[in-house]
Amino acid sequence: MEAATARVPAARPLESGWRRSDRLFVGLCWATGILLCLIAGSLVLYMLFRGLQYVSVDLLTTHPVSDLDQSKTGGFLDPLIGTVILAVMGTLIALPLGVGAAVWLTEYGRPAWLARSVESGIEMVAGTPSIVLAIFGLLLFSQQFLSFLSFTASGNAVFGRSFFAAGAMMSLIALPLIFGATRAALQAIPSHVREASYALGKTKAATIRRVLLPMSREGMATGTALGMGRIAGDTAIVVILLGATLRLQGVGDEPVLSTLRGTGSTLTSYVYNNSPAGEGNAPDKAYAAAFVLLMVVIALNFGIDLFTSRRARRA
């Protein structure tokens, strides 16, 4: 973790000629930076310590089992897969929506009333607690016409809980973050760059595709990383909309589709369940799963960083 501290030029000690207020401010900057590092560091170290104590490769590759004896509860392969599926699904839905909305708002944004509504609509989604989204999703996906996305019980009652349902609602969590980061990136592009493209006889569409979107790639990546992290970290939607079944339970016979239409759990619901607060009561497993979750999120961020910086270097 890098310190976000102010760099004193050339690593010289504070010069004696500085005013007291300047020295105080620089000291405060250092202090905040170091404090943030300490917080992040202690979190990771604690999880590392706790997690490494319990984590093992076996846990990652074996299915979970429901048992009162902690040593017999198996691993958390299914929740791990669940987290990955949801993160990917949610992002796949949110990325085009968020980028599209951001492009429309910054590059077109007309009529003004619609632009304002879109903006406040997305802000509202951003402010909605995920459990509200989950309840709304349950209502939505229990409708007959969406029955093909989840399990239908005898008597035609639509269960409404599936990876599809949870992924769709999860995308709403990532959407505002992707939208916000993309819009900020687009707004940071000076107008003369757009004009340079128009002045070459380019259409707006070509300008957006060839110039503006590549230039805002970094912002998009930041938003996506944040969004994925939020999806991986959400519990309410998993418990309500994914069923939080210990194992993946497919619906139907098609290989991938059955899993997506079926229920499952994620690392967050697994942690919750096995923590002293939940029913599973396997705190060791909870620590191990929490550690893995943290690693997954860090790996996601790192991967996206790597991807964008490599693309940027080619540009």
Place this chain on the structure above:
Amino acid sequence: MSSAATPPPPVRRIQVDADPTVVAPSTPGTTNGGHSNVGLAAPRRRPHRATDGLERMRAEELTVYYADKPAVKGVTLPVRSGEVLSLIGPSGCGKTTLLRTLNRLTELTATASFEGRITLDGEDVLAQEVTSLRRRVSMVFQQPNPFPMSVFDNVAYALREQASRRPGRDQLRPQVEEALRRAGLWDEVADDLSHPALRLSGGQQQRLCIARALAVRPEVLLLDEPCSALDPRSTATIEELILKLRDELAVVIVTHNLQQAYRIADFVGFMYLGELVEYGPADQVFGDPRAKRTKDYISGGFG
């Protein structure tokens, strides 16, 4: 300067409302101090060529509004190929607006509108498709603004997508090379065309922008203070480039830098508060301005 030798310049807006400020025509012998009153020590790179080139563009009684406020007021101005037309004037006088209206870039500003007529080869620009107009009347901006792609792709960007089928790299290469050569950048980038354009120096970036603008083979090249963000050396390179380019196309350059206008312009238009106060051959405008405001401006009286 005898008025009989050169045809009268097309417009002198100042006559309407600013009659008393017109400087009395100078008699031969007392040329208002000649070039010295400009305070410009640098020599002109090339003597003004009084060739009457082919008129490519013409603004007629052009008035450009931002909302209700006119930024350019009733300007009539010819743009001829084979010469450099320089628009000078203090900040906010409307010269950039005038330039941007020539290729309809002002349309991007929601509140902007214009009255009057702009023609390109006799045809009203409003009657033309805006994308093809802007390829014929290309523009370079104040800030060097290459796109975040390779040098090659920057130049090829303008060429691509113009055709119905995307031309391949090999097909585009000759055109890209030619544009880079015309912009005088080829020798510096030839070894590595995949070099990121944003890693070039400021002067190179601006020449890349010129190459990009030239790649579409424009008939008119608009330059909006192209050197104001550059060091003197890059400025000199670009000025030489402009002088070379004027043989092939019509060049309009907006500049704050009087010395620059003096060095490279064949014709000069002086704008003030939206009006075209004076238009004429560079030697006449700098050496023997007819309007008092022109004289004041070029001798450093205001602005």
